[in-house]
Amino acid sequence: MLLYNSAVSGNCYKVRLLAAHLGISLELVELDVVDRSNRPGLIGHLNPALRVPTLVLDDGRPLAESNAIIDYLAEGTEYLPAHRYERAQILGWQFFEQYEIEPNLAVARFFKLFNVTPSEETLNSKHAGGDKALQALERGLTGKTFLVGERYSVADISLYGYTHVAAEGGFDLSPYPSILAWIDRVAAQPGHIKIDG
Amino acid sequence: MLLYNSAVSGNCYKVRLLAAHLGISLELVELDVVDRSNRPGLIGHLNPALRVPTLVLDDGRPLAESNAIIDYLAEGTEYLPAHRYERAQILGWQFFEQYEIEPNLAVARFFKLFNVTPSEETLNSKHAGGDKALQALERGLTGKTFLVGERYSVADISLYGYTHVAAEGGFDLSPYPSILAWIDRVAAQPGHIKIDG
Known part of the structure; x- marks a missing residue:
């Protein structure tokens, strides 16, 4: 999976932390968090809010919002109960x-x-x-x-x-x-x- | 179910709107959105963030945060897909x-x-x-x-x-x-x- 990432972002860290627990390897693409001028071209088609993290699944489908991403990845694992x-x-x-x-x-x-x-x-x-x-x-x-x-x-x-x-x-x-x-x-x-x- | 509510709040409206779709009747308890001084006593034991909406299920368990509440109520209905x-x-x-x-x-x-x-x-x-x-x-x-x-x-x-x-x-x-x-x-x-x- 490909993660549009910022190394300093706590939101992106959530995804990297859960991926580490789950043994999921992520390809990281680092985006600038100050100069955001290139974001429409890079992730505009993936996430209308233009924020990181944006995750691209192996089949190309995108996911936005850190908490939505980790809940998706955690489905069926010990990190997200079924109850x-x-x-x-x-x-x-x-x-x-x-x-x-x-x-x-x-x-x-x-x-x-x-x-x-x-x-x-x-x-x-x-x-x-x-x-x-x-x-x-x-x-x-x-x-x-x-x-x-x-x-x-x-x-x-x-x-x-x-x-x-x-x-x-x-x-x-x-x-x-x-x-x-x-x-x-x-x-x-x-x-x-x-x-x- | 009992809903700690504000009539003007869009967050509370989300819960009332979904409840109307689902035919769920809600007992409303109106809270002041300007003077919040009575909230620790009223809902402190139900929602540490002291916000409305706070929903109390029929068995007494509380739920906080408008979007978490409507996703809970919509589970298994046409308003929340299983996919x-x-x-x-x-x-x-x-x-x-x-x-x-x-x-x-x-x-x-x-x-x-x-x-x-x-x-x-x-x-x-x-x-x-x-x-x-x-x-x-x-x-x-x-x-x-x-x-x-x-x-x-x-x-x-x-x-x-x-x-x-x-x-x-x-x-x-x-x-x-x-x-x-x-x-x-x-x-x-x-x-x-x-x-x-």
């Missing part, structure tokens, strides 16, 4: 991730990694939104080993993607003991790879 | 909706409906982001009757929620002929209900 209610809980966490975690943690990290200086209003908004999201994640993880069904699943992969590098966006995770313990549990899973490795 | 690739395409559109449509179209609409005056920077950002999202949706709908598999599905319900009331947030849909035609097709589906009815 209807557990699947809905997993999706609930994944939508929360794209709505509350990613737009704050990933964007604040992007500013730092690429030396972008946003307005004070924007930076404050990202930090307030990110802290609110981390508080919700902490509540969701309190007393649990993993997000859904006490088993490591694609929900954990989705939330781990940007949460474990929150410090790179200026977030302090020390007020969140349940998140910190869960990060260690995710990193200890068999077949785990790092975001930069 | 693995089509399901991944549906999820792709639903994650796009929560990442690019909702944070721009819904928030711009919220400002107008509740007479909130955001900073010029925030308003410009919402309008630029919303237009970019609508352009992607227009590309995705060009030459198609519905988003996935040429059939009305939960993907269309998810995207319709806020797109059809984009004008209430100050967006002009006239540059998007494929979106406009699709809005009419969705509204013509058997069992359709309006956001305020």
Whole structure:
């Protein structure tokens, strides 16, 4: 399979991490995350939103959106339970991730990694939104080993993607003991790879 | 089933619309979308993100996130195909909706409906982001009757929620002929209900 990838993107990392667990080899095509001018030509026919990750299956069919991609790849494996209610809980966490975690943690990290200086209003908004999201994640993880069904699943992969590098966006995770313990549990899973490795 | 609801929320409307198609009756509990101070007590034990919609199934189990809720309710019905690739395409559109449509179209609409005056920077950002999202949706709908598999599905319900009331947030849909035609097709589906009815 071919993955239009960004090495620094937590969204792309989700796909690489699950692929490592599943023993799927990915051909990576690296796209620039700052200069996006070549994206319409490269992936416009594959993903109208022009974002990475975009996956191309071996038969040429494309898939967009990190969480949709990993749920597709995990179907029928231990990483996505067949149980209807557990699947809905997993999706609930994944939508929360794209709505509350990613737009704050990933964007604040992007500013730092690429030396972008946003307005004070924007930076404050990202930090307030990110802290609110981390508080919700902490509540969701309190007393649990993993997000859904006490088993490591694609929900954990989705939330781990940007949460474990929150410090790179200026977030302090020390007020969140349940998140910190869960990060260690995710990193200890068999077949785990790092975001930069 | 009991739905913690907001009458003006496009996210809650998705659940009410699918429930109308499926003949599911919902007991509605209306929550204030401006003063959210009572939410920890009301739904903190059901949804750590404290958002509406939050659904409580007849056996008491809760579900969070509009798109996760409608996918759960649609399982096994004509509104959610069993085909693995089509399901991944549906999820792709639903994650796009929560990442690019909702944070721009819904928030711009919220400002107008509740007479909130955001900073010029925030308003410009919402309008630029919303237009970019609508352009992607227009590309995705060009030459198609519905988003996935040429059939009305939960993907269309998810995207319709806020797109059809984009004008209430100050967006002009006239540059998007494929979106406009699709809005009419969705509204013509058997069992359709309006956001305020």
